[in-house]
Amino acid sequence: MAGLHPTTLTILCTYRCTAACAQCCFESSPRIRGRLSLEVMKRRIQDAVEAFPSLAVVVFSGGEAFLLKDDLFEAIRFASDLGKSTRVVTNGFWGRAGARARECARRLREAGISEINISTGVDHAKFVPVESVVHAASALADEAIRTLITVEADGSQNQIHARLASDPVLRNAIECGLVSLQVNSWMPFHEDAPSRGHDIQAMLPELVSGCGQIFETVVVTPHDNLSACCGLTLEHIPEMRLGSLSAPDVQMKKLYERQRGDFLKYWIRVDGPYTIIQRVMGVADSEEILRGVVHKCQACAILHQSERVRAALAARYKEFVEEVLGRFSLQQAMADVSCWDRRVSQDEEMVGS
Ligand code: SF4
Ligand code: SF4
Numbered sequence: 001m002a003g004l005h006p007t008t009l010t011i012l013c014t015y016r017c018t019a020a021c022a023q024c025c026f027e028s029s030p031r032i033r034g035r036l037s038l039e040v041m042k043r044r045i046q047d048a049v050e051a052f053p054s055l056a057v058v059v060f061s062g063g064e065a066f067l068l069k070d071d072l073f074e075a076i077r078f079a080s081d082l083g084k085s086t087r088v089v090t091n092g093f094w095g096r097a098g099a100r101a102r103e104c105a106r107r108l109r110e111a112g113i114s115e116i117n118i119s120t121g122v123d124h125a126k127f128v129p130v131e132s133v134v135h136a137a138s139a140l141a142d143e144a145i146r147t148l149i150t151v152e153a154d155g156s157q158n159q160i161h162a163r164l165a166s167d168p169v170l171r172n173a174i175e176c177g178l179v180s181l182q183v184n185s186w187m188p189f190h191e192d193a194p195s196r197g198h199d200i201q202a203m204l205p206e207l208v209s210g211c212g213q214i215f216e217t218v219v220v221t222p223h224d225n226l227s228a229c230c231g232l233t234l235e236h237i238p239e240m241r242l243g244s245l246s247a248p249d250v251q252m253k254k255l256y257e258r259q260r261g262d263f264l265k266y267w268i269r270v271d272g273p274y275t276i277i278q279r280v281m282g283v284a285d286s287e288e289i290l291r292g293v294v295h296k297c298q299a300c301a302i303l304h305q306s307e308r309v310r311a312a313l314a315a316r317y318k319e320f321v322e323e324v325l326g327r328f329s330l331q332q333a334m335a336d337v338s339c340w341d342r343r344v345s346q347d348e349e350m351v352g353s
Pocket of ligand 2: 211212213214228229230231232233234237268273296297300301
């Protein structure tokens with residue numbers, strides 16, 4: 001099967017975090033220890049660049065990647081020098097004081113960063129004030145670094161999103177496109193999680209779509225394991241773990257290619273876990289199984305963990321193999337053609353210049 005060409009390497013530098021959000025998917029907190037060393041991060045970036053010519057972006061996430069201090073800037077510089085785009089996902093805690101935020105933004109620019117993603121919202125704000133996010137995004141805009149602020153959905157009001165969208169400090173940066181805002185569903189990890197009043201009907205188009213991460217992203221975890229995705233439920237799905245990168249004689253490419261024979265991953269790519277559950281369980285059962293699901297990765301955990309769903313998958317998957325792999329191949333062919341189109345128009349531009 002052709003088409004396994006990842007474009008993104010995500011390095012989960014540590015699960016340690018300055019915050020301890022109640023619904024954190026990795027249960028991150030300041031108490032968690034352990035991180036990847038600079039040497040290991042560099043080696044994994046080099047391995048990925050050599051193994052996958054398709055690789056375009058290196059993402060640093062966690063936990064809180066900025067807890068790595070100087071090593072984070074050094075790793076960004078290393079990836080940039082190899083010609084890759086770079087992105088850091090952060091909660092923006094380093095924006096608390098304006099001077100520190102400006103210093104951090106300057107160092108990011110000097111290291112060659114391409115983009116920053118800041119996560120915030122009602123739960124985050126108990127640990128990282130929204131003002132820190134504003135300072136951080138403003139300092140990044142001053143260095144002409146693009147920033148996407150992702151806000152947890154907090155009911156129909158989405159007050160923190162509204163507060164940021166109307167912030168006078170950010171207004172110019174938002175207007176000129178250096179700072180963008182988006183709302184993301186905030187997935188409950190514990191049964192006592194308060195309801196966020198999600199509008200499931202509005203979310204359905206996203207919920208029922210295929211997963212863009214699988215095959216597209218290779219993920220190095222803080223324990224130096226290779227994972228098939230960095231979805232919110234990754235540590236709850238053993239099937240996403242591809243193996244230890246620290247084991248003797250192991251090659252990243254070989255670990256990644258273990259997915260080749262896994263039909264469920266092709267299916268997740270094409271249809272997404274929510275739709276797979278609907279298809280194998282039928283309308284009535286899937287309604288009951290998927291009640292309260294607000295995020296694709298939540299459906300993915302159910303797909304892999306529910307005994308009922310696993311039994312139905314085992315009994316019925318052969319009915320879907322031909323059709324799903326056909327659509328996967330078609331998607332890949334379309335992607336290859338558009339890549340080729342882009343190359344041709346680039347060549348034409350060069351001839352014309
Ligand atoms: S800021 Fe992000 S990584 Fe840190 S505890 Fe909150 S959700 Fe988890
Ligand atoms: S839907 Fe599944 S495969 Fe996709 S990112 Fe979420 S957990 Fe990973």
